[in-house]
Amino acid sequence: MARSTEQPVVDEKAAEKFNAHVLTVDIVDFSLREDAESQTSLVQHFIQLLHKAIPEGLDNARDRVWSPAGDGGSLTFPKLVTAPLETAINLARLVGMYNEGKFEALPKPRIPLQLRMGIHTGAVSMERDFDERTNVWGNGVNISARLITLARPGQILVSEAYYNMSELAASRNDMEVRHIGKGWVKHNKSIVIYNVYSKGAGIPFEETDGWFGPFQYPLQQAIRTYQGMLTEEYVQQGNTFRIAVLAKRLLDLETSPNPEVTIHGRKISLIEIIRSISEQKFGASIGQHSLYDRFFSPLSPAALVYFFQNAQFEVYYHNQELAREDEKADRLMIIISGTVGVYRKGTKLRVVDAKSQDLIDVAFGEGQIVGEMGLFNPQTRRNATLIAERPTIVLSKSYETLRVGRPGSNAVDDRVRIEIRKQVWRYYRERTRDSHIASHPLLRELNNNEKALFSDHAEFLPDDFQGGIQCEANDLWEYWNFLIAGQAIVYTNRGEETIEFKSGECIGLLRLVMETNPYNGIEFSQDAQLIRIHWDNVADLIKKNPSLDQICTMHGREERRRLGLIL
Numbered sequence: 001m002a003r004s005t006e007q008p009v010v011d012e013k014a015a016e017k018f019n020a021h022v023l024t025v026d027i028v029d030f031s032l033r034e035d036a037e038s039q040t041s042l043v044q045h046f047i048q049l050l051h052k053a054i055p056e057g058l059d060n061a062r063d064r065v066w067s068p069a070g071d072g073g074s075l076t077f078p079k080l081v082t083a084p085l086e087t088a089i090n091l092a093r094l095v096g097m098y099n100e101g102k103f104e105a106l107p108k109p110r111i112p113l114q115l116r117m118g119i120h121t122g123a124v125s126m127e128r129d130f131d132e133r134t135n136v137w138g139n140g141v142n143i144s145a146r147l148i149t150l151a152r153p154g155q156i157l158v159s160e161a162y163y164n165m166s167e168l169a170a171s172r173n174d175m176e177v178r179h180i181g182k183g184w185v186k187h188n189k190s191i192v193i194y195n196v197y198s199k200g201a202g203i204p205f206e207e208t209d210g211w212f213g214p215f216q217y218p219l220q221q222a223i224r225t226y227q228g229m230l231t232e233e234y235v236q237q238g239n240t241f242r243i244a245v246l247a248k249r250l251l252d253l254e255t256s257p258n259p260e261v262t263i264h265g266r267k268i269s270l271i272e273i274i275r276s277i278s279e280q281k282f283g284a285s286i287g288q289h290s291l292y293d294r295f296f297s298p299l300s301p302a303a304l305v306y307f308f309q310n311a312q313f314e315v316y317y318h319n320q321e322l323a324r325e326d327e328k329a330d331r332l333m334i335i336i337s338g339t340v341g342v343y344r345k346g347t348k349l350r351v352v353d354a355k356s357q358d359l360i361d362v363a364f365g366e367g368q369i370v371g372e373m374g375l376f377n378p379q380t381r382r383n384a385t386l387i388a389e390r391p392t393i394v395l396s397k398s399y400e401t402l403r404v405g406r407p408g409s410n411a412v413d414d415r416v417r418i419e420i421r422k423q424v425w426r427y428y429r430e431r432t433r434d435s436h437i438a439s440h441p442l443l444r445e446l447n448n449n450e451k452a453l454f455s456d457h458a459e460f461l462p463d464d465f466q467g468g469i470q471c472e473a474n475d476l477w478e479y480w481n482f483l484i485a486g487q488a489i490v491y492t493n494r495g496e497e498t499i500e501f502k503s504g505e506c507i508g509l510l511r512l513v514m515e516t517n518p519y520n521g522i523e524f525s526q527d528a529q530l531i532r533i534h535w536d537n538v539a540d541l542i543k544k545n546p547s548l549d550q551i552c553t554m555h556g557r558e559e560r561r562r563l564g565l566i567l
Contacts, residue, residue: 023084030071053091092201118147210337329374338392486528
C-alpha cells in the first residue's frame with residue numbers, strides 16, 4: 001500500500017494516549033487481483049478516491065493520520081468526531097461512481113472495487129514508527145480494524161463507543177443507523193456494532209446478517225466467534241434455542257471426535273450441551289444450569305443428538321427463494337436468523353393481527369419451523385413460496401433422515417425417528433391451533449383474552465400423525481368444528497343428501513338455528529385436520545359477546561340453507 005507523501009506533525013505530547021476517532025478501510029479480495037500491476041493501479045485509484053472523500057479542510061497532516069496496511073489502512077482523526085463517518089459515506093459514494101465509470105480522471109475498473117469500513121472511538125498514542133514517520137497505535141485503531149472483519153462487502157459498521165460519542169441516534173435525517181448486536185473477534189472479545197446506511201453508501205439494514213451472521217467467516221475466525229457466542233448465551237442463561245444451534249455449528253466446524261468448549265474454566269462437551277437441553281437430562285453434566293426450549297426439550301437426549309447431527313445449515317440472501325409453491329416438499333426448515341416471507345400465487349400472504357385486528361404480512365422468524373407438513377405425506381407439495389426478506393440462515397432437516405425403515409436402519413434409529421416425528425406433529429398441532437384461532441374471521445369479535453381461552457379449550461384432530469380423524473355424527477352437534485385442511489362429506493337425515501365442507505369452513509353452527517341434530521354421518525379425506533371446541537365453552541363465549549352470537553347465527557342459517565333444511 002502506498003503511503004501518503006505528507007509528513008504528519010508530531011505534537012510534543014505525541015507519546016501520550018488520547019481518544020481519537022478512527023476509520024479503517026479494507027479492499028475486498030485485494031489478494032485475488034491477478035497481478036501486481038493491477039494491484040498497484042487499484043491502490044493508486046483508491047488513494048485518489050480517499051483524498052477526495054475526506055471532508056473539506058481536514059485532508060492535511062494536522063487533522064488526520066493515515067496508517068497504511070497491505071490492502072487498506074486506517075485514518076485517525078484526533079479532533080472532529082464526525083469526520084470518519086463523513087469520510088466513509090463520501091468514499092462509498094465515490095467508489096460507486098468509480099465503478100460506473102463516472103469519476104473524473106479515472107477509468108472504469110474492469111473488476112468493481114469493493115470496500116469494507118469500520119469506525120471506532122478509542123484510546124491511541126502517536127509515536128515515531130520504524131521509518132521515523134509519525135504513526136498511530138492503540139486500541140482505537142485495533143478495534144476499528146476488527147470491525148471490518150465483521151463487515152460484508154460494501155458495509156459500514158460503527159462500534160457502540162463511536163455511536164455514543166457521535167450521538168448518531170439523533171444525527172442526520174438522510175442516514176439510517178440500526179443496532180445489529182454483538183460481533184466476536186480475536187481472543188473471543190465482543191464488539192457491539194451498528195449498521196450505517198445512507199443512499200449510495202453502505203448496505204440497508206434489511207440486507208445485514210442477523211445474530212448468526214459469522215456463518216461465512218474463515219474457519220478459525222468462525223470457531224472463535226461461535227465459541228464466544230455460545231459461552232455468552234450459556235453464562236447469561238440466554239436463549240436455549242441459540243445455545244443448541246451454536247453447539248451444532250461448532251460440531252460442524254471442529255474436527256476432533258468430541259469437541260469441547262470452555263465455560264468458566266471448565267471444559268464441556270458440545271454433545272453434552274445438546275443432550276442437556278432434554279428435560280430428561282436437566283442438570284446432568286452442566287451443573288445446575290437448566291436449559292429449556294419449547295420444541296427441543298421434550299425430545300430425549302438421543303433424539304436431540306440425532307436431529308442435529310443429521311441437519312445442515314443453508315444460507316439464503318435477500319429475495320432468494322427457500323421453497324417454491326407447488327414443488328414437491330422434501331425437508332423442514334428451522335429459521336436460525338433472518339426473516340422469511342410467505343407468498344401464494346405471487347401475492348404476499350396476509351392475516352388478521354390478533355392485537356390490532358389489522359391485516360399484517362405473514363412472516364417467519366427466529367426459531368420458527370416451516371415446511372414440516374410434508375414429513376407426514378410423501379406426496380405433499382409446497383402450498384406457498386418462501387422468500388428471504390433479508391439474509392437468512394436455516395437449519396434444514398430432510399424428510400429422508402426421518403423416514404422409518406430407511407436402508408441401513410436399525411430399531412434404535414427408527415425409535416428415535418418416530419420420536420422426532422411425533423414431536424414435530426405436536427409442535428405443528430399447537431402452533432396451527434393458536435394461529436388459526438387468532439386469525440379466523442369468524443372469531444374476529446373476540447378479544448385476545450377470549451381467544452386465548454378459546455385456544456385453551458380447543459382440541460386438534462387427528463391426535464396422532466399416523467391416524468386419521470375418527471368422528472361421529474353427534475360430534476358435529478356437540479362441537480364447533482373448524483376444518484383447517486382437507487375436505488369433509490356430511491350426511492343428513494334426509495337420505496342420500498350430502499354436503500361438502502372445505503378447508504376454512506366451520507361445521508356445527510347449525511345448532512344456533514335448529515333444535516335437533518340433522519347430521520347422520522361424516523367422512524373425512526385422508527389429509528383432513530380440524531380444531532374443535534365443545535359447545536359448553538362456545539355457549540359461554542356467545543353469552544358474553546352479542547356480536548359473536550350475531551355472526552355465528554348468520555353462518556348457522558347459511559349452513560341450514562346448504563343442507564336444504566329451510567322450510
